[in-house]
Amino acid sequence: MSETILQLQGIYKNFGSVEAAKNISINVSKELFALLGPSGSGKTTMLRIIAGLETPDKGRVLINGRDVTNLPPYKRGIGMVFQDFLLFPHKTVKENIVFPLKMQGKDESTKEEQYQWVSQLVHLEGLDERFPYQLSGGQKQRVALARGLVSRPSVLLLDEPLANLDRELRKEMEIEIRRFQLELGIPFIYVTHNQEEALTMSDRMAIMRLGQLEQIGDKFELYHHPQTSFVAxxxxxxxxxxxxxxxxxxxxxxxxxxxxxxxxxxxxxxxxxxxxxxxxxxxxxxxxxxxxxxxxxxxxxxxxxxxxxxxxxxxxxxxxxxxxxxxxxxxxxxxxxxxxxxxxxxxxxxxxxxxxxxxxxxxx
Amino acid sequence: MLFFFVLPLLTTVVISFWRTESYTIIHDWNIDNYVVLLTKHTYLVFLGRSILMATAVTLISLIYSWPIAYFIAYAGGRYKLVLVLLTSAPFFTGIILRVTALQQIFGPIGIINTALINLGLKPINAFMYSNFASGMGLVYLWIPFMILAIYLSLLNFNFDLLEVAKVNGASPIKAFFEVTLPLNWIGTAVGIVLVFVPTLAASITPRFLGGVNGALFGNILAHQFGATGTWALGSAMGVVLFFVSIIAIFLVWKTVDLRRSGFTGGDI
Amino acid sequence: MNAVNPGRKLALAGQALLLILLYLFLYFPIFYIMYLSFVENTVWPFPPEYTLEHYINLLTLDNFHQGLVNSLIIGIGTGLLSTLFATMAAIGLLKYQSRWRGLLMIFYLAPLFVAHILIGISSLIFNKAILGLPGNLLSAIIANATYATAFAFLVIVAQLARYDWRLDDVAMVFGATPAKTFREVTLPNIWPAIFGGFFVGFILAFNNLEISFYNLGAIPTLPTIAWGTLRHGIKPELYALASIVNAFIFLILIILYFLLKMGFLKLDIKDR
CATH class of the missing domain: 2.40.50.100 (RNA polymerase II/Efflux pump adaptor protein, barrel-sandwich hybrid domain)
Known part of the structure; x- marks a missing residue:
């Protein structure tokens, strides 16, 4: 296995009396890694902790060996694709996509160059001036992906990115997302409650339940040799x-x-x-x-x-x-x-x- | 509605082109009223003062209202409703009774100054019938509008978008100016207009809190319909006031880009 | 479920402080004159010498009864008229998709953006100079209704936006005439909105000075009496009047609040 990019070390997180994470340790390298679990299993919390949207009660988050546990999200240099896309309704497609670059204070030529690169990668040519409400579901999905990738982040997080797409589109995007991951060679961490999606897309996966890690490993391993009743x-x-x-x-x-x-x-x-x-x-x-x-x-x-x-x-x-x-x-x-x-x-x-x-x- | 709202306003416009002589209106088309208004120094000064006052009061309300409306909408939880009702309840008391109350605080013999005198200190001049006092009074009167307008806008704002901004590298301040403010700009603009327009026409507050030197355009406008009975001139003043309001509304509206308001965004 | 880091906490605490300061700013004067209304020594009321004299003086004030009755007439009249207009306007606007929707909305709300004094003088001029009528309660009610309708409209539209008009179709399919549909289905669902609209219209007109004053001339209302009194220096009777009006308004707001809490009324239009 190639080098580890993201490390979660002994993460604990409680919300009141709810244990959302209990001693979670995961290493992710340049691969498509799925976090799978039923709702309430704590998988989204893990993603939010990686993003910096939540702070763990205990444990550390390392990206490329750097401890980012206490860094706010805007200093972590990660990309994220949100559930429901969450495009900025007041910005055009192009403005949405270059938003991360704008926040980093990149100059116009860099923005333009990166934008051209990413819009070709996700096949979004010709939609620059459209507003989100003028886009189809699949197009919104591509914009959200482009926004996540445009700054060439060290990690891309995806939070149930395909939940709102119809079946056909979902299949198409599953293949696309795999392609992006191979092309960019960065870790994609993919949260889903849909096991089919996780099995199709991931290289490795972790199954969570009630804030605990049930099993982690190669997807074939998990499928054919589950170690717990729950995974089975x-x-x-x-x-x-x-x-x-x-x-x-x-x-x-x-x-x-x-x-x-x-x-x-x-x-x-x-x-x-x-x-x-x-x-x-x-x-x-x-x-x-x-x-x-x-x-x-x-x-x-x-x-x-x-x-x-x-x-x-x-x-x-x-x-x-x-x-x-x-x-x-x-x-x-x-x-x-x-x-x-x-x-x-x-x-x-x-x-x-x-x-x-x-x-x-x-x-x- | 058309009959009782638009027609009277049109009548006012018509009368402003007539003239009044000893309390009766003479149907005699002329633009003297406007000539007087736009050339005579005093009237321009009053108008300028009113515009300045309205701008200042609007700005203060705006800056003060945003964090409050944001706090209520974001952190109010189940107490949202109480918190926001509490900010608007005083509005219903009516101008005159609230001005009475304000005089007891900020007036020359209001509690603050009396307290200072009783403590052997000098009373604060700012409370002795000044523009400052009437500005405070006007903020007091109209800030509920601003808070309500921004709050209602924030109610329909998706706070998750701020997380998106932050993950994508926006600091809280940048996120506010890139996402929160633009998406709530219509509500804010409505608030600005709702505070600016009545403040511009204010006559009661400056009369009782501003004193002789604090008189604003609204005071001399009211005067034409009271003591002097010069209705035609008063009407012309009303028309001028109306136009200044319209210009202000227009200027604010120019800053609104409907496509970028997020309103058409539907269920994104 | 939001990360509350120290900076965020500080910002929220700061905002909470601003809110508390605002409440102080808004309510201190109100409660202070409530207090003043019960004391003899109003200029420096420490220690207080309690009295009910101001209330007695208020009740025996010339014109007070006449003013109260007039204010109530204007308040109720305006409340009814503006609720009627506003309800029709809101239903028309929301139920029937019209391409003039935006324009109509602007039209109904336009009086909000016109200063009261202008509404007052223009209806004075209109009545006297054009129709040749002297100021009377009816013209005051009508003039007040112009802007009260706008407020009532806002309140009612915000509520009605949540009503599912397909329920009307359901009623019709099951044999209800349009009138019956309104009475049996629409009205029971939207009455809190209508009530809220009436309340807003009533209070605004009851307390209005600038519009009523120009329309009524010598006919007294509570605000014009108050204004007259204030002009001749503050009289403690005013504190009593303000306290009564405030107490009355808070009472209605509390009732409204509980209506809202119990779900009869809703303020936000999120889940339209």
Whole structure:
């Protein structure tokens, strides 16, 4: 990994009795780093602390090795893209974009040069004299990005930047923002509550919950090897089950889930009789057409009734009712005819597919 | 409304081109009234004084109102409403009763001067019927307008924009002049006009607080309709006053760029 | 949730101090004459010698009753008239999108930008010289209404901007005639605004000197009596009068405040 640009060291922040940050330490290098979490998780507070809009109760913020913890925002030299864009309504596109340069007292030729560079980068040519109310949502987004980047900041912060865009535009901007990050080679720190967005865009990510860091790392790592119940249930489309460990057999455990047996890999702290949470991403399950029964060697195999099929194009979600009155969602290639509604089918998954944790881990 | 507001004003304009002789109006078109007003030294001095006074009172109100309106809108929280109502409540008492009250404070035998005399000190001359005293009085009378106008504007101001400015390198002062003031300029301009216009025409306050030397244009205007009965000249004065107000409004309006007011901004 | 750094705190404290100074500036005179109205020795009232004499003198003052009645007539008349005009204007302006909207708005608010003395003398001239009428209460009410309408209009527009006019459509779809719609749906929703407009119009006209004075000539109102008294040097009766008027206004403001608090009235137009 390349050099660290931004360091958060042991950050604490309370708002009254609400703990918005509890001992948060994060290092970010020249990468796209996502801060993901549900609302109230403290991710926006972290971003505001980096920006200098909040002062931490404890801990330090370092940018390029310089301690900026007590610097006001306007002396930190960072860029930021705000939620709802927050363009200045009384300034034109160009005035909005060169605002940071104006504040730094840059001369006209520098402003012009930087403006030309950034407006080409974000594809905003020809809108110079427009006012924000004359722009479409996508254009506003580009102006907000340009304003964040124009002064070539050492870090760019993005606060739910795509939350107000429609789906098509969001997909387009996700790719664009990645491109900007590669071109500029500075850290982008990206706050979102949308896991899909975080997974698409980031290199690494951190998941926050109730002011605490749940897990931090490579996005594949987090997705496939979550270390907490929360991360396991939060990322992806996950079936959450709970049951008691009935047996340990051949490096595997067998969990009894309301009368259905589930298999999972053995871990050191597992004991027979322990209640565990059993998380299973829906795409790790295979659905088998009626009549076909897979080999149950090293797999969990269950029968159920195909209650409904939700066709999504590239794949389909199958809702399977089990005999214990629970339901499992399976995402698989859409090979099974919707006409087979209510047919009995088999579903199966490899023993190493689920993520299992002792149940007192506390599920959100 | 048209009938009862515009027509009387037009009548005043018409009469200003007639003349009055021994308390009756003679329908005789002439511009003598204006010639007198614009050439006679005394009238110009009074007009100049009124303009100066109105400018000073407006400036003082403006500078004083901004931090107060800002504080109420920004930090008032759930007490916003009480705080702002408290600034405008005295306005409803009516001019004459408030001037009475003011005389008891800033007047020659107001509490401040009586206290000084009782302590064996010299009374403050500024309170002895002076332009200073009437200026204070006028600020007292009209500052609620300024505060209210700026406050109402700030209510619809998105304070988050200040964070944007700061993150982008603006110091608090720069952020104020780059973002806060321009986006609340219409409200401020309305406040300026609402204070300037009545101050320009003030007659009661200077009469009771300003004394003989503190007389302003409004006083001699009132005089024409009182003792001397020279309505035509008085009307001409009214027209002059009206035009000065219009010019002031126009000048203030010139500083407003609607496109840059943020009003058209919708839901940005 | 804003960062409160020391500099910011200092600035806020400074602003709070300015606000307190302003309140002192605004209210000290008012409370001081309330105090004076109860003391014998008004020039240097320390220690005070309490008395109710000024109130008795006020009540027995020549013209006082006549002035009070006239002021009430002008206040109520102006309040009603300006509320009527202002409500119609506000509904017309807000409900029916007109391209003259801006112009109409400026027109309704124009009297705010004309000095009272001008409104006073011009309606005096208009009545006497053109219509040949002597000054009377009606002309005073009309003249006061010109600018009171502007104030009432402001109050009512600010409130009505929050009203969702689609509710009227709903009523009509369910069979209400326009008149019924107004009575059953519109009015119950906007009456606090109308009340606020009336209150503002009433108080302004009740206390008005410059407009009423030129329209009424010798007919007394409380402000003209006060003015006459003040001209001949301050009389303590005035303190009593000012105190009564102030107490009355504060009472109404307190009532209004609680109406606002309970959500019957709203001041800001943010969530339009």
């Amino acid at each position: 249930s939060f990322l992806g489309s996950t079936n959450a089950m709970q049951g008691e460990i009935k047996a340990v057999d051949n490096g595997c455990i067998v969990v009894d889930w309301d009368g259905v047996s589930l298999r999972a890999p053995y871990k050191d702290d597992f004991k027979i009789g322990m209640t565990v949470d059993y998380f299973l991403k829906s795409e790790k399950i295979t659905i088998h057409p009626p009549g076909q029964k897979p080999d149950d060697h090293g797999r969990t195999v269950i029968e159920g009734r195909l209650r409904d099929t939700i066709f999504k194009g590239q794949y389909a979600d199958y809702l399977i009712s089990l005999k214990n009155d629970n339901e499992i969602i399976v995402s698989d290639v859409p090979t099974i005819s919707p006409a087979l509604r209510n047919a009995t089918v088999s579903i199966s998954w490899p023993s190493e597919a689920p993520d299992v944790f002792p149940a007192d881990g506390g599920l959100a």
